[in-house]
Amino acid sequence: xxxxxxxxxxxxxxxxxxxxxxxxxxxxxxxxxxxxxxxxxxxxxxxxxxxxxxxxxxxxx
Numbered sequence: 001x002x003x004x005x006x007x008x009x010x011x012x013x014x015x016x017x018x019x020x021x022x023x024x025x026x027x028x029x030x031x032x033x034x035x036x037x038x039x040x041x042x043x044x045x046x047x048x049x050x051x052x053x054x055x056x057x058x059x060x061x
Contacts, residue, residue, distance in 0.1 A: 025034040 021035075021038055025031045028034045
């Protein structure tokens with residue numbers, strides 16, 4: 001089953017995901033290392049929507 005979201009739904013889900021990533025980074029007490037790992041995983045994906053990177057960068061700090 002493939003889930004298809006419209007742009008507003010995707011943005012909403014990405015903002016929630018960013019909040020989760022932010023909290024995990026806080027708990028790790030090493031933001032740089034944690035976010036580096038997150039972006040390494042994203043870069044290993046074959047197709048990354050530019051909007052994902054914008055949300056992670058702008059909304060998350």
